[in-house]
Structures are given as structure tokens and as C-alpha cells.
Amino acid sequence: MSSNQDPAWIFPLYDLRLQRRPQGLYVWDIIRKQYVSLQPEEWVRQQTLQYLIQGLGYPQGWVQVERGLRYGIKQLRTDVVLYHPQTTQPWVLIECKAPEIPLSESTLHQALTYQAKLQAQVICLTNGLRWLTAIQNDSGKWVFEEAMLPPYAQMMS
Template sequence: MQQLNFPAYSFRFKNSENKVSIFDEIRKKFVVLTPEEWVRQHVVRYLLEEKKYSKSYINVEKMISINGLTKRYDIVVFNPDGSIFVLIECKAPEVNITQNVFDQIARYNMVLNANYLMVTNGLNHYFCQMDFEKEQYNFLRDLPEFNR
């Protein structure tokens, strides 16, 4: 798999039926290793190891309903009160981060109301803090520390 713009992490892999799978610590199972999954697993490790976020507050690939359509977010980090601290959208490295990607995460966030957003293709990372009063997001250098 392609080198990403994250620290080097070690992962568990397995081969089955000519498919490589990677172990997801959050879902506690092996999932097929696609380019997007490679990015998602690096983000999970980044949250756990660099940002020291608690594994128990992280959720990966869950269904949500947006305007009657079923969608699936990549990663959310919950606050202890159940509200959403960070919503993260992962793309494969070959996918450019365009306005369409920001529009996608903004649509998801209309339902989820996360305080912070992260968009990444593993090579380029964008971090934003929501300003709900002005209905805009402000770009940041990194995600904030997690307040337990």
C-alpha cells in the first residue's frame, strides 16, 4: 500500500481468498484492505496514538439517514455526553479533496452536529472547527486535544 502522510504504524494483516484484510481495532475485526480503508486505519491510529483519544469514544463506519437516504460516515469521536466531538471523512489517496468532499461532510454534519471536522485522503489533511452561528467552518492546523 501507498505511503501516507502519517507516522509509521504497525498493523495486523491477513490473507484470505486472495484478498488482504487489515485488523480494525475499533470494529474488532478484519476488513478488506482497500485504499480508503488504508487511510481510515491510519486515521484511527492517529487518533489513538498521537491525539490520545479514547478508543471507547471512537466509532467507525456507521449508518446515518440524511434526507431519507442511508449514508455511512467514516469515523466519529463522541464526547462523554454522547454528542459528537469530531466527524472524519476519509478518501482514497488518489481522490482529490475538492469542494464536493467538503459538501459531503457538511451534509453529514447537518445531522450529526460535530464540533470539529477532518477531511483526509491520507496525503492531505484538513481540520475545521464549526461555527454554527455563522454557518461556516474555520480551518485549523490540527485537531484539538480531547476533553474527557
């Protein structure tokens, strides 16, 4: 899936617990506590989880993966949601894409659809090669910039 020498990845690469099965390769999801099929988007999601928890210090207990959402008649699933430890409300919404999928208007629209239901304070988009972070400005418009999410201690201060 990747090479530790590949300088294009935006976060450090973590060793993931893998399992080969007749159906293919599976990866241990530290949040869902189960093996899931290792597809390119799942690889980005698992690396993102490791980066959030090990690299940035976000508490594992406040992280949810693939939360189901009802949007009209559609059933949607968010990739990663971080909850605020003081309010217990959705805090950061992270939408992961496979590395070959560009972060586009479509990706942004998908995240904003989830945001409309969750009301998180921060939206992040990543494909492992880019990371965009957005907050709402005073007029309510989401402003995206090429910036990683700050460490947990900084977000809490």
C-alpha cells in the same frame, strides 16, 4: 500500500494487522473488532484510527467507525466519529478518502451532509496526504484550515 520512507504521509505510519484471504488482503479494525477488506480508503481510515488513539491519545471507547445515517431516502455511513466524553454527543467528524482522491468541494459537501445530521463541533477531512480541520465561526460558517486535530488532552482543556 505505502512505504515507511514515504515523506508525503501526514501522520506517522502504524503497523497494521493484516490477513491474506482468497478474496484479497484484509486489515484488522480495532474499533469494529473484525477484519475488513484493505482498500486504499480503508488503509487511510485505519492509519487515521491508529494516529488518533496511539498518537493523539483519544480514548478508543469514544470512537465509532462507519456509523449509519439516514439522510432522506439515502443510507449514508460516516468514516470516523469521535464522541465527547462529557456530553456523549458527536464531537469530531472525520471523512477519509483514498490517497489518490483529492480533498475537494465534493468531499467537503459529503462531510457537511453528515454534519447536518450529527451536529459535531469539528469536521476533519483527510486522504493521508492532507488533513483539513474545520470549526464553525461565530456566524455559523465552517472555516477549514490545513491543520491536524490537536491531541486529546489539548482538546479537553
